[in-house]
Amino acid sequence: MNNNTRVRFAPSPTGPLHMGGVRTALYNYLYAKQRGGTFILRIEDTDSQRFVEGAENYIIEALEWCGITPDEGVQNGEIVTSPSEKHPHAPYRQSMRKDLYKEYAVQLVEKGHAYYAFDSSEELEKLRKEAEAKGESFTYNHKIRETLNNSLSHTSDETIKILSERNDWVIRYKMPQDQNIEMYDMIRGKIDVNSSTLDDKVIWKASDSLPTYHLANVVDDFLMQITDVIRGEEWLPSLPLHYMLYESLGWKEERPSFAHLSLLLKPDGKGKLSKRDGDRLGFPVFPLEWKNQQGDRSGGYREDGYYPEAFINMLAFLGWNPGTEKEIFSLEELVQSFSIERVVKSGAKFNPEKAKWYNQEYIRKKEISQLVQEFKPILEEKGIKCSDQYTAEAISLIRDRIAFVHEIWDLCDYLFTPPNSYDPKVKAKFWKEDIPVHIEELKNHLSSVEDFSKENIEALLPAYIKEKGWPMGKIMNSLRLLLVGESKGPGIADIISLLGKEETIARLEKKI
């Protein structure tokens, strides 16, 4: 147990949180909670171009719905601007921390680990095009940096002059040459990269006085005393840079441990899971529904009727397993059992069927009374009035066959309203010859019955039919046809008992 463990989930507010992002947040949360540590939510909004209105609140709300609430960090609706006991490192939105990054970038320049670069985007674009034309790719690195427009190729006087005259310069990290960078990933183990294969990344830009992700990330992780970084696989290629930044900044000892999670892949075909796959295959990709500026809606697990527990459980098992055969885990159980070492290295294709299965498992564990409350709005919408007691009995008859509350109505509408049509196939098969006469007689017999309990009906019905010598199958199925309208549903005695004497007789009288 190390209650000094501090992890962060650091999304960019460029749109709704993808389910893969939720999984990353979840693993961070589980890792922290298991160690009695702190889970921090930080917003990485250093790219003003891609900022999307509402995205930050979406992220907060989504995490809230999932039950993975941050201990520290940005709060819903509340702007934490200055440090407090609960939020000692506030603010947690990088755009609000912009002033603090420059000094570290400048410090790197002074130590000789970085330099000012004055190349315009146009110039760089041109160089890229030229390289491409030759079948090569342009890389701003140790081989050519001395020949480009930067403080390495200018005298310090020239540099000072340009710096004061222009505001479109950047600071680039000066990646050392031919240095073996030995890294360790908690999931993948040892990883080696030679620094010569890396380029000189921009770490700070004068145009908006903002750092790029790499610097902001490393500085904030250091300042916020992050001990473990668990993030997506897309960051693995920049891990060497991050290692070097820690080293150059003199924070080697404080460098956190890293774990890179594999991506969530689309269910069919190849590639990573995207919003389009959800639209195409009919499943949500986002935890909550999202409406973009154009008014397009993207479905959410919440709106589709998933329980957050089921969603979280499903997500946890996409790339992790406890090593036992137990598959249903509450959030608390996940906290107990999670281990970063058991996270799978390879990417996981998302399986919507399995997601449904999880929800089905959870719906079976719900209290009937809760299902009643969830179903009531649907009943009201249909204009049905009945007691909670009745609804509870109806739901308990069919609860083992649903995966979602919204499936209840289609499965047992006949328990709330008489059938308005009769399945012709079933009718053709069973509704023959003298059946109507028998049903009439049966109806009259039921009129004289007082006890409509399931047990009594179950015993009485077959006994009566047998006694009369009528064809059992035809009568039973015809009875079901009149009561239900088709060939489906719970036991006929259950249905008759629930409908009650009056309603049962009424439906039989309606005939065909």
Add this chain to the structure above:
RNA sequence: GGUCCGUUCGUCUAACGGUUAGGACUCAAGAUUUUCAUUCUUGCAAUAGGGGUUCGAUUCCCCUACGGACUACCA
């Protein structure tokens, strides 16, 4: 193209270097339910290919193939 990561049933995955390679989802069959579903039972189905190391390789190493990520003054 370059760098890095990965590869066990259709899918998610398990397996101190020694297992009839296990489980779950899906699918199929049977039983039960005088319907449908549930439930239960059974079945189908995998170590990418090739080399090593080893008494023995899914497991360790190398090569190939395939997949993925990254390769921005985006994160």
